[in-house]
Amino acid sequence: MxxxxxxxxxxxxxxxxxxxxxxxxxxxxxxxxxxxxxxxxxxxxxxxxxxxxxxxxxxxxxxxxxxxxxxxxxxxDVNGILYPKDPKTRAIVNHRLCFNLAMYYRNISEYVMAPIFFDYKRTPLGLKKLKISLDVFETYLKKSNGKYAAGDKLTIADFPLNTATMCLEAIKFSLSEWPHIEKWYNNFKINHPDLWNIAAQGMKEITYFEANPPDLSHMDHPIHPTRKI
Missing domain, CATH: 3.40.30.10 (Glutaredoxin)
Incomplete structure (x- = not known):
């Protein structure tokens, strides 16, 4: 592999x-x-x-x-622990994966990552979209009342949601307005330090680039305008 x-x-x-x-x-x-x-x-x-x-x-x-x-x-995952085999439980996991891709990480990436690496600005609209995404995730966690993103057990849904949320910590964006997200995020760190360490290494790089934006003017990207230093 x-x-x-x-x-x-x-x-x-x-x-x-x-x-x-x-x-x-x-x-x-x-x-x-x-x-x-x-x-x-x-x-x-x-x-x-x-x-x-x-x-x-x-x-x-x-x-x-x-x-x-x-x-x-x-x-x-032969025992169906990280990716449950029960159709209803798996549907929740799949939903969280789709939610992250379509809304949560998308809006986080546009607000956090794009302005670091490309010629985008952090705008009030971008912040509004980010907060709407956080509000939605907060609602899901509150309704499920589970320890993890899709219930009471760690699943593959926690991984992309965790690494997306890590981007916010990298720029010191407070989660205090979203207590269920903050609790879920901190519990992941405490209960799965070996997995969190993978995200933490990436977070250090994002924090560095936030303070020291890289010069990508040499890179001909087909979609994103290049940030000029």
Whole structure:
């Protein structure tokens, strides 16, 4: 198994957490985002979207962190602990994965990550969208009254939500207005220090880049405007 990963990328870190939780041996291949290694023709042969992460297991080559997490759960979580087999319980896990991708991490990334690496500004609208996402997640956690994102047990849904929330801590954004999120987030750190350490390493890099924005003007990105230093 191989995981092409970026060292401070929440989707990559979520996949690393899952691989760690499942005690799987794999080769970690660091993709240097700053050097544009994900934009090369060679990488595009693995991932035509030129996005990170990409996962390889025998003849399977896939991108999209949700798909990777679900595959790992299906194939390697034989007891259905991290990826429950009960349809209703699994539906909640799948929902949280979709929620993170479509709303939670999307709005966090636009507010936290894009202004660090590309020519975007933190705006009142971006902050409003971020707070709406936090309000929604707070509601889900309050209604479920569980210890984890999808209930009373750790699942693959916790990994991307945890690494997304880590971005907020990296810029010292307080979660005090969202006590259920804050409690869930801190409990993850306390109860799963080996998994949290994976996110913590990425958080250190994001905090550094927040204070010292990288110069990516050399990188010809097809979508995002390059930030000028």
């Amino acid at each position: 191989k995981l092409y990963s970026v060292s401070d990328g929440p989707p990559s870190l979520a996949c690393q957490q899952a691989l760690k939780a499942l005690n799987l041996d794999y080769q970690l291949i660091n993709v240097d985002y700053g050097k544009g290694q994900h934009m090369t023709d060679e990488y595009a042969q693995l991932n035509p979207q030129k996005e990170i992460p990409t996962f390889i297991d025998d003849d399977l080559v896939i991108g999209e962190s949700n798909a990777i997490l679900q595959y790992l759960g299906d194939k390697y």
